[in-house]
Structure formats: structure tokens, C-alpha cells
Amino acid sequence: MASRTWHCWLLLVFFLLSDDASGQLSTSYYADSCPSVEKVVHATVASAIQAERRMGASLIRLFFHDCFVQGCDASILLDDVPATGFVGEKTAAPNNNSVRGYEVIDQIKANVEDVCPGVVSCADIVALAARDSTALCTNFRAHIYNDANIDPSFAALRRRACPAAAPNGDTNLAPLDVQTQNAFDNAYYGNLLVRRGLLHSDQVLFNGGSQDALVRQYAANPALFAADFAKAMVKMGNIGQPSDGEVRCDCRVVNDS
Template identity: 65%
Template sequence: MASGSHSWHCCLLLAFFLVFSGADGLSTAYYATSCPSLQQVVRATVSSAIQAERRIGASLIRLFFHDCFVQACDASILLDDVPETGFVGEKTAGPNVNSVRGYEVIDRIKANVEDVCPGVVSCADIVALAARDSTALLGGPNWAVPLGRLDSTTASLAEANRDLPGPDSDLGTLIARFGAKGLSPRDMTALSGSHTVGFSQCTNFRAHIYNDTDIDPAFAALRRRTCPAAAGNGDSNLAPLDVQTQNAFDNAYYHNLLVRRGLLHSDQVLFNGGSQDALVQQYSSNPSLFAADFAKAMVKMGNLCGAGGEVRCDCRVVNDS
């Protein structure tokens, strides 16, 4: 978390920046003058975090997704509950609690950015840049990130519980949930490819490995070794979302789907006799196509912006009024 001195300096300069920035909409050059070293600072901090724990890269990509699907890409997911005021954030929503990670890395990036550009860069933009850098540092595509988001002063636990697709979602639900955010079925299938990195808990894939028939029996048996059938036993045990190259951002996720080795029910439904089968086959055989479509879909999702807000001094709390 940013220190008290960082927050004080940030708030001192915040009003000046908001009045004189004059920026409408997002731009890849948004901080070219106000914080020219921003992207180097973010990438260096993300790189350090990934060197310490490679899994955190996947977590930062997922954090961006879970932020953008609730109130748009506004860093609302970063806000802590404040019991004394009755403020309730999104961290305890079903899809987020004991699942979304990386908050401390965002705090670290924010503190490092504040050291060089106090009061200038939003937490929402930091989350977007961290997701891009995580993808690239894990071996995936790189892209220019449009910037200029503001941080929300509100959060929505109800919207997080309602709008984020779950691991048991069927294809129709996935298409509808993504469509509600202006994302096409192609965007959805490309973005699902982020499951080429990262892990999931037993509680998320237990039903798939024990009850579904669209799964390779040998793969189901492998996963059952560390995921007991009875709920409450081994619920938090982890398995890689991509059994082939769990720490590399590539197109192996789609190879897995072709041989019925998708870890989650919501993964395997992308290749199960439905509308996305042909696209999964294309991504499986054409890694460049997947990389290009993934980058486009991340920019498109990142363009979901809120109606207003502020540049938070501390990513976990709204600024003092």
C-alpha cells in the first residue's frame, strides 16, 4: 500500500492534474508528458513480482478481467471494505473471494509510480498496464494500452456476483455475459485463452472432473488425485488451467480443448459441438492469430470506462473529500 507520505503528496497535486489534464477519452500517449517513465516503472515492478512468483502474472491478468466486468475498468475491485462507514467493496463477491490475487503487487506498483509521478496515474490504468505486462513477460503478445481511466469512488458487490461468469457456465451463458459488456463471441473465446496460464481451485472444477462426460478419462483421473469428490475436502487444492505449459502464455490451452482436457466446464464448452469449435481449432493451429485476437480483445475490454471518478492516492480507499 502506498505510504502516508505518498498519499499526502498525491492529494496535494491531484486537483491540479485533474483541472489541467484536459484529456477526454483514452489515449496511448495520455501520460507522455505528465509521467513519461510510467510504463518502465510498471513493467519493472511486474517483472520483479513474476520473478518472485511466476503464477502472479496470471493473477494480474485475471484481476483486470474481474475489474472490467464490474462497473467497467475503474479499479473498483481494489477498494477495501470500510466497516465503520458501511462501505462494501467487491473483494468478498463469490467470484472474487479467496480467488482474485495480486492486490499487493498493484499497491507496490502504485507506490513506485507515486515516487516518480505523484498524484497523476490512476489505479485503473495501473491494473490495465500490469495485465498487459504480465501477458508479455509470460511469453504472450504485447500491445499499446490506451490510458486515461479514472478510479471509481463506488463498488458493486451485487454486480460482481451477477455479471462475472462462473466456472460452471455453459456456452450460452458465456456468450450472453460477454455480450452484455459489448464483447463478441470471438472476443470471449480469445480472452478465455488467458487460461493458458494460472491455476484454479478444486472447488471450481470438481463437478467437471466427476460429473461431465466431455472430458478425457485419463485427464479426469489425473485431476481427481488431488481433488476429492466430497465437497469440503481439498477445496483449495490447485491444478494448472493448462496442463501442457502452465507457466507460458501460448496457445496450448486450445490444444487441450481439442483433446477434452479443459480444466473447467466453462473451458471445455468452447469446444463441444458448439459455435466456437471452428475458432478453437484455428487458434490451436495458428498461434499468431490467437495472439493478435487476444491483444485486440484486451484493448476492447479495457475500453469499458466508467462515467467519472478520481485518481486515487491509495488504490484501496477513495480519496478524502
């Protein structure tokens, strides 16, 4: 059921990304050069989610981490190259051992290249694929030990796998949503209402400030959250669209000059 839920959510985002009249990505962009691209991407993503339910969330997170660093250019996919000294975004602190789904993008790229070689960009593949549900102990330790705006029983639960003294347990994982870990829904906002946000940056969204009303709306209305989330994905997909890039043959490396 959870994988089916992810499938429906990703389809919603996919169609909104595709139908955005003002954006660079549309259903007609590859209509002549690669008419089967959407079918190929959809099939590959569906297969990946069926194999691992959390992969849908991971692909959306990968899309976010790419777009919020100098725009949606698929630079997060580039591997470090020790021989040349190139260090990319993939091994940066927020991404290393955290962002995942690269192998799914590799598979999509390979499948697309089979039918349309050298046509579809890696950035567009990431956007189409995005249509984790976990955090590292090192990122929520301060919240569960030091903050007052957290449910005591929830803090005690999370402390079991996250020792107070760093770096012990730094890479231990905990679900952002303890209720519906494998479903994409609005339970996150319900958790905030009862002070069960895992990260400090989550719980401050509901802490007596201007965002409290919006948190209550999303917690009570899953359809509103779904619609607003999809619109936000479209806006994010248009951040810093590059005009001088290249269609990489392999998303992990730049093409040979």
C-alpha cells in the first residue's frame, strides 16, 4: 500500500512538472527528439520503488539537494575526481552518506540513452525522476537532548539510538515520521502538533510563530498539502535553470572535451 501511495504522489508531481507552461520542462520539450522519455523514466522509477518503497522519497530529496545549490543542473550527480582535484557536491557534508538514489538515476540515464542517445539532460532526468525519510543522529542530537519544545517520551525514544556524546552513533538513523515511515502523507505536520518533530528545524515550524496556522491546515487537510507540495516542486524545478550546460553521456562525469 505504501509503495502504491508513493506511486500516486510521484505521478501527481510528474504531471504538474510536465504541464508547467512557464517552466523549461514540459510534455512537449522532447516530443520530437525523444518521444518515449517519459514512458522510460516512469517505468524505471516504478520498478525502483517496487523494489524499495523509500526510493520515491529519496529521489525527491535528491532533486531538492541538487536544485538548492546553484540551481537544477544535476551537479550533485558528479563524482569527485582525485586526479584533477575536482570535488563535487556529492561528498559535501549535507549530502555524504545521506542523499541516495544515484543508482536509479544511472539506470534511467542508461535506459534513456538506449532509445535517445545524447538528447535528454541529466538535470531533466533528475526532475522527471523526482515526481529520505530518515535523518542522521548527528543532525538531531541537539534537538532531542537540549531543546524544550519536544515531547519527553519522543525524545527518550530517539535517545536510545543517538548517544549524547558525539561522535558516538553519529551515523545512526531515525525516521523523520515515526507513524507512517513508508508512506508519503501529511503525518509529518500532525507530529509537529504534538511536539514530535525529529529535527530542530522541523519543530520550529510549530512553536508559537507565524507558521503555526499553516502547519494546522496541512495536518488537517491532506489534499491541500498534496496540491501545495506539487506546486512547490514545480517552482523548485525552475531555480537557476542553466543555459550553457551539456547533455552528459554519463551523469557522474562531464563529457570529454
